[in-house]
Amino acid sequence: MSIKSKFFIKCAENAFFKFNDLETFTKMINKAIEADNKDSKAHILKASIFLRTGELLEVLAVLTYAIRVNPEKFEEYNEIFNITNELIENEEK
Secondary structure (H helix, E strand, C coil), X not given: CCHHHHHHHHHHHHHHHHHCCHHHHHHHHHHHHHHCCCCHHHHHHHHHHHHHCCCHHHHHHHHHXXXXXXXXXXHHHHXXXXXXXXXXXXXXX
């Protein structure tokens, strides 16, 4: 995790958890990924945005990209990937 990425993640977490500002949270996470596209925490947080808003295909897209650029971190993405798949399967029923 680069210093810039870490900084943007901290800004994102403050925006969301202190001010419930999803727009700023999203912007800061995107900046974190731009700063270090292999940062697994940034990708997990980005996927969580889409999971929270019900954009399940976007969750899968983020995770697929994250695994492609940093396959060593697959285990970190596995839990949110499984949750998303379960939600998609439930929607189809």
